[in-house]
Amino acid sequence: MREITLSKAVNEAIAEEMRRDPSIFLMGEDVAEAGTPFKVLSGLVEEFGTERIIDTPISEPGFMGLAVGAAMTGSRPIVDLMFGDFLFLVMDQLCNQAAKTHYMSGGKLSVPLVLRTNMGATRRSAAQHSQSLHALVAHIPGLKVAMPSSAYEAKGLMKTAIRDNSPVVIFEDKLMYNDKAPVPEEEYLIPFGEAAVLREGSDITLVGTSSMVQVALAAAETLAAEGISAEVIDPRTIVPLDEETILTSVRKTSRAMVIDEGHQSYGVSAEIASRITEKAFYYLDAPVVRMGAMDVPVPFSPALEDITVPTAEGVAAMARHLVRGEARDVA
């Protein structure tokens, strides 16, 4: 199968959907000629014109608001938010308006919009351009949250997001834009709420999101060499969350770790770990352990930044502990 970059996969998904449905448009800063700073959208304005690929002023709350209103009235907007850190600027329009409109109107109005943004540290961009803020939106009822971990998922999830009738926030890992993966030429969609078992194993379940899927897979590889068999699960969407696939795995392996690049405390890994504990407790041989980013603003200095995010070595070390029953004082 051909291999394309995550960046290209996102571009294709949007182009295909825009060809299919004229009510779709995209808006954001420097999305048209510039094709975004990451060049993910290059070429779209040439095909769809500036009426459908709209450069906005630097007004995140404003264009997020416009998208909500447009979505309520027959359009299907895709909002491009250049950095995930700018989510803080659009929270009111996203969480007080978009997320609640369908419910507050008793189902009469709906808000089919996609907010595409990114996450991920270690780009030496410091505290305001490195955050992974998916936990915040996952907490708000009414929003769906997708976290692709490869070009393949990025395309399939984006297409599903665009067709969904509810607001969807999709987080791309900005360090993966150039990573290639096999992506079919034929059209496909990836349904929401279906986790992928990316590697089968019997000793421990590693649940990883987005960027951390690679980390989990690398850790599994290391562990395999030591005779420890790790199963790796990628939830793909954290809202809705495919609990069953995760629980089925943990009931088999009896051990689990959850790895996520958001800050660990009050983060996404806590929810997944809690559900495992609540619903598979009597199968567990060891505590479910979380690994998230350190609870510090992301530092600029490479010497510091690199130690704030989970690594394959760290995951493997902890998994070893858990499997060998050395976990009494792990965390």
Add this chain to the structure above:
Amino acid sequence: MREITLSKAVNEAIAEEMRRDPSIFLMGEDVAEAGTPFKVLSGLVEEFGTERIIDTPISEPGFMGLAVGAAMTGSRPIVDLMFGDFLFLVMDQLCNQAAKTHYMSGGKLSVPLVLRTNMGATRRSAAQHSQSLHALVAHIPGLKVAMPSSAYEAKGLMKTAIRDNSPVVIFEDKLMYNDKAPVPEEEYLIPFGEAAVLREGSDITLVGTSSMVQVALAAAETLAAEGISAEVIDPRTIVPLDEETILTSVRKTSRAMVIDEGHQSYGVSAEIASRITEKAFYYLDAPVVRMGAMDVPVPFSPALEDITVPTAEGVAAMARHLVRGEARDVA
């Protein structure tokens, strides 16, 4: 000891601190003559004048920003945010600026401000005036988060918050403003990061935050009548979190529930439950179970709203399950 309302306790805390330290001022909408819509601040403007009790325009991002700058330059602002739901409007200034300034400046600048706001549903105020959004700020490194559960705590925690050199967000339960509790005449502070054991017990630990402390205590009362002894713990601050007091309790009781009024998914209860599981796993006889608000926007209709939040009966029923070992399919 005299009993005063939570509202009065907050008022006293602010007045005492403003008398002590002339660099403190308070700003927000309708805080001066009106004393806020909840009348919590009545009388302050008469004592401190409109220079220190400042009515602002309806510009939450704006005055939050002003507070950050004022805090960096020798003042100690208290920001009054009328409803916790408006947090979404101030997230950038709070989370990208206030929370990160000390760190990003390598410790050179600091932002000693207090953001006082509220939480709590069942006031028939619908989805945009009923949220309990403390999970969002607890996730952001650099912010401390206090959640008083009584007049006594409201006063002691507010005074500590005002003296803290970091940004503190303090959530008052708007349904408790008229609840009275014994509050000493003499000055006292409640240190951050020290949980209170409000009731001792041996069979199960109930960790409750803010409004849910009353729910936990009521459940404990019910359970006591049935011979089940519940220990009730109030963390008081969720950042920093007094893990030790909670773990000590769970190591004794072997069972725990965490009750919090935020939405359950990706909420505060998940963090506390995860820490218990991670660090006291081998003491647990049952899964740690969370109870949060339903994952739905808060509905207006009383018939619906009342069932979205945890109740004493619901907590007691689940605790019974856990203690009697009937928990295999609880959650």
Add this chain to the structure above:
Amino acid sequence: MATAKNKRKTNTEDYLRMYRQMVRIRSFEDNANQLYLSAKMPGLTHMYSGEEAVAVGICEALTDDDKITSTHRGHGHCVAKGAEFKQMFCELLGKAEGYCRGKGGSMHIADQSHGNLGANAIVGGSMGIATGAALSAKLQGRTDVTVCFFGDGATAQGLWYEVMNMAALWKLPVIYACENNGYSEYTKTDEIAAGSLTARAEAFGIEAFEVDGQDVLAVNELAQTLVARARKGEGPFFIELKTYRYHGHHVGDINRDYYRSKEEETIWKEQRDPIINFGAWLTREGIASEEELQELRDAVKADAEAAVSYALAADYPDISEVDMHVFAPNDAA
């Protein structure tokens, strides 16, 4: 009424409908207030009484395809845009037959089928929505116009400036209608607003107008003109409408002496009431007799009371509805 005097040609039906709609709003609010005072309404609500000419003057210039966005003080807009009493009172009481199935209540009330995109409990929260609806119309090649209602206090929200900029850049068919009732909750807006509201809109290249918000014909005349121009792509526009709210900020705001005087309230109520003044004009101009108007008012009153009784007796939504409508259904693939 001076400006409208020479418009006698406009037909009687229009005049009487405007009068009737204003009376309906007043009547709705009087009943809502009673429901609050008798503890039959859950929560609080913000009365529109006194501001009727704004909502009616503007909405009478709109078609059902045109959109509006509303505010926390939204009953007036809802009635004016074509809603029925029954579903409105049901919503106010949290009943299943309410426009939002009881999930929205007073602060989110809207007859969505008539283009009302919702009341909003976030001050200024609908400014983006309205502008986006106008963008959508333009992109989809439709000719509907959106009116964004908001208060004087809401002009302090930065969102407004962001969306005005985009509306002006892209010539969107949106009309920003600022109901300047002089107050932001318990504070005179003059104390918290610097400079001039019309200048703020004009700084973005937006044409701005001021009009007496108590004069339904003046409001309607201006609205007709601007809606027609916006429909032709000459928008956006800004209108500042001077008006007054008769009640407190919300039904529970009873003692208001500390922020505004009884005298001020009396002057507005007695000399500037939009319904009384328009009624007097209608009789003066021989369009309707006082008896006919009285009959109309009585009929509306009876309607409202019947709707209240209906709503009081109506069912709450079944508790199974609590987790319905969190997500919109997706069409089967």
Add this chain to the structure above:
Amino acid sequence: MATAKNKRKTNTEDYLRMYRQMVRIRSFEDNANQLYLSAKMPGLTHMYSGEEAVAVGICEALTDDDKITSTHRGHGHCVAKGAEFKQMFCELLGKAEGYCRGKGGSMHIADQSHGNLGANAIVGGSMGIATGAALSAKLQGRTDVTVCFFGDGATAQGLWYEVMNMAALWKLPVIYACENNGYSEYTKTDEIAAGSLTARAEAFGIEAFEVDGQDVLAVNELAQTLVARARKGEGPFFIELKTYRYHGHHVGDINRDYYRSKEEETIWKEQRDPIINFGAWLTREGIASEEELQELRDAVKADAEAAVSYALAADYPDISEVDMHVFAPNDAA
């Protein structure tokens, strides 16, 4: 330079310091760019080259007690407000001796001890901070003034309108200095800004000024006047400074043809360079000879290179610093 010609009385020292500060900024940026190109600098950075007269003209009108807030394009403000090369390069490279102990990097660089409240990676993010610093000065009875630097693109952030309103209402000693370099990243700001920037400030009752941002004396003269007036409580003020950035939006923005022409860049660089033009004026007026200026430039260049070498050799922070400075220490009770 016309407006400044008749200010020959201002002393030579001031002129030369301004010249030197502009050269220092240019020199800092040239080295930063080299560090990027040679892959020695982590991440990206936004060059201030071309805009030197803005930061220097304004900061030379300030005392050390006065405050500024800076932007993502913040090296120029940092130098102009009194920072040293060594700590700046250390910060740029993430070293422990940087002004922020390596935690901030280019986008948060600031010599806090000289009243720089920080660069900011959120466009417009410091508008509230600057206004709050001014509020603080007023409340605490201090006389310091705060200058808020931001770009033309940042005027699209609603926050600005919110804080201008409060600054105007409360007469705060803050000066909003808009560095209008014509571009918001890769887009001409004209295409995304409606109306007039000065009118936007004026709509809030704020006095607004336009000045040639390439003319350091013109900038300085205006700044002197406004700072003095702000200190007396006559603020706030708004200044729009027309200027130009020579490099791409950031160091990685090399191919710029699709959004601006080489010709345009050449005209600004050759005809409107603030350093060349001011140097020519200094020699024309007999204030310094070209040799003296060359000597000054060489000295600055040597300084900068020494600082770069120092910074390259300096230590990274110890990893134990990673969780330091999350919270500010509290005084022992």
